[in-house]
Amino acid sequence: MHQFEANFDGLVGPTHNYAGLSFGNVASKSNANATSHPKQAALQGLQKMKALSDMGMVQGVLAPQERPDVYALRRLGFTGNDATVMQQAYKLAPHIFLACCSASSMWTANAATVSPSGDTADGKIHFTPANLTNKYHRSLEPEVTGRILQATFADPEHFVHHLHLPENEHFGDEGAANHTRFCHDYGGKGVELFVFGRYAFDDSKPAPRKFPARHTFEACEAVARLHGLSEDTVVYAQQNPAVIDSGVFHNDVIAVGNQNVLFFHEKAFLDTTKMKKEILSKLGFDDFHFIQVDESDVSVEEAVKTYLFNTQLIRLPNGNMAIVAPKECENSESVSRYLSKLITQNTPIKEVHYFDVKQSMQNGGGPACLRLRVALTEQEKNKVNPHTLITEHSYNALCAWVNKHYRDELHVADLVDPQLLIESRTALDELTQLLNLGSVYPFQR
Numbered sequence: 001m002h003q004f005e006a007n008f009d010g011l012v013g014p015t016h017n018y019a020g021l022s023f024g025n026v027a028s029k030s031n032a033n034a035t036s037h038p039k040q041a042a043l044q045g046l047q048k049m050k051a052l053s054d055m056g057m058v059q060g061v062l063a064p065q066e067r068p069d070v071y072a073l074r075r076l077g078f079t080g081n082d083a084t085v086m087q088q089a090y091k092l093a094p095h096i097f098l099a100c101c102s103a104s105s106m107w108t109a110n111a112a113t114v115s116p117s118g119d120t121a122d123g124k125i126h127f128t129p130a131n132l133t134n135k136y137h138r139s140l141e142p143e144v145t146g147r148i149l150q151a152t153f154a155d156p157e158h159f160v161h162h163l164h165l166p167e168n169e170h171f172g173d174e175g176a177a178n179h180t181r182f183c184h185d186y187g188g189k190g191v192e193l194f195v196f197g198r199y200a201f202d203d204s205k206p207a208p209r210k211f212p213a214r215h216t217f218e219a220c221e222a223v224a225r226l227h228g229l230s231e232d233t234v235v236y237a238q239q240n241p242a243v244i245d246s247g248v249f250h251n252d253v254i255a256v257g258n259q260n261v262l263f264f265h266e267k268a269f270l271d272t273t274k275m276k277k278e279i280l281s282k283l284g285f286d287d288f289h290f291i292q293v294d295e296s297d298v299s300v301e302e303a304v305k306t307y308l309f310n311t312q313l314i315r316l317p318n319g320n321m322a323i324v325a326p327k328e329c330e331n332s333e334s335v336s337r338y339l340s341k342l343i344t345q346n347t348p349i350k351e352v353h354y355f356d357v358k359q360s361m362q363n364g365g366g367p368a369c370l371r372l373r374v375a376l377t378e379q380e381k382n383k384v385n386p387h388t389l390i391t392e393h394s395y396n397a398l399c400a401w402v403n404k405h406y407r408d409e410l411h412v413a414d415l416v417d418p419q420l421l422i423e424s425r426t427a428l429d430e431l432t433q434l435l436n437l438g439s440v441y442p443f444q445r
């Protein structure tokens with residue numbers, strides 16, 4: 001049986017901008033108000049998708065969301081036609097207006113948590129969109145994300161879609177950015193590692209002091225229940241509160257795993273020994289590589305700056321594992337030295353590929369943030385909406401679509417231009433036809 005780990009990358013939306021919306025995310029804060037380049041951002045993302053597809057990986061694309069979100073602004077009391085709603089909000093509540101303009105759905109590691117069929121009680125793939133409650137701009141995503149996922153994975157025989165968790169900080173859920181899966185074969189039984197930042201119902205437990213812990217233990221448990229995972233296939237681990245306070249707002253900024261490898265920083269978790277023991281005993285095989293990076297090799301600060309761990313760890317068709325890293329890793333002396341040495345060691349990781357995703361990095365989104373992983377058997381892959389898979393043809397069509405509709409440059413003040421809303425809706429309407437998604441956007445309903 002053929003089985004794969006497919007990567008579904010988020011297509012960067014036409015309003016990609018830097019608004020400094022994410023407290024606790026160093027890059028987002030430090031690039032606030034910088035000029036963005038939506039066309040370049042979308043093309044950078046597409047190039048990465050095409051490169052992975054050329055390496056023989058199954059690569060898909062998830063559509064972006066409709067922004068500015070005038071419906072969210074109306075809900076907050078702004079009235080009139082769309083242009084008036086936007087202008088009033090920009091004048092009276094600029095921060096709220098900017099939050100309603102973010103193209104943050106591009107980071108599809110936060111779109112959902114996905115449990116492959118090998119792990120679930122009913123043998124189907126389960127999806128739960130993340131509620132992203134901790135940041136207002138991201139909390140606008142789950143409903144449309146759910147519709148896009150349903151249009152991409154439509155067959156009820158193989159795919160189950162759950163409603164996102166209650167929109168409340170107690171069940172703060174950031175999706176696959178805090179989730180990884182270990183297994184022997186992608187189609188077989190695996191162990192799912194759920195990572196959280198704090199306990200919502202127990203104040204006595206450790207928690208960060210400076211920056212928010214976005215994801216709770218209670219959210220992890222709820223998703224595991226919804227997906228029909230049994231106790232013996234799940235491991236829960238708390239992030240080290242100190243690293244959250246150093247800018248590690250999601251666990252995928254400090255750890256990445258795949259199959260029989262966990263690549264992580266020594267400071268990532270609160271109790272590494274316990275977590276390692278539980279992973280090994282639940283997996284039931286010993287051929288496992290815990291690749292721990294020590295502070296003396298790469299500091300947490302350097303890891304956050306370069307996104308060493310926000311790399312994709314992929315299993316190539318030739319059996320080797322490769323790391324897909326941002327250029328920032330290549331440009332850092334300590335990180336590039338570390339990676340050059342790593343691929344000569346006795347681990348499955350034998351290649352490193354560097355990509356320019358700077359437009360995303362400037363908002364705190366590296367290669368791993370841009371993708372949602374879905375482990376699929378051949379049969380399940382054949383049930384995925386074929387228009388969403390990257391081929392030579394779909395890649396060329398998507399690049400042409402971006403070149404036709406996207407602006408080269410965007411300043412924060414441009415977001416209030418009613419013409420941008422018209423441009424975005426025209427582009428997205430055409431995209432739903434290209435990807436055969438149906439009417440997923442509010443303006444289409």
Ligand SMILES: N=C(N)NCCC[C@H](NC(=O)CCC(=O)O)C(=O)O
Pocket residue numbers: 017018019020021022025028029102104107109110135138177249250252253363364365366368369370
């Ligand atoms: N680590 C993962 N998986 N994802 C990265 C998400 C980055 C995103 N940045 C933003 O939303 C910034 C938007 C702005 O400031 O304009 C966030 O903080 O949620």
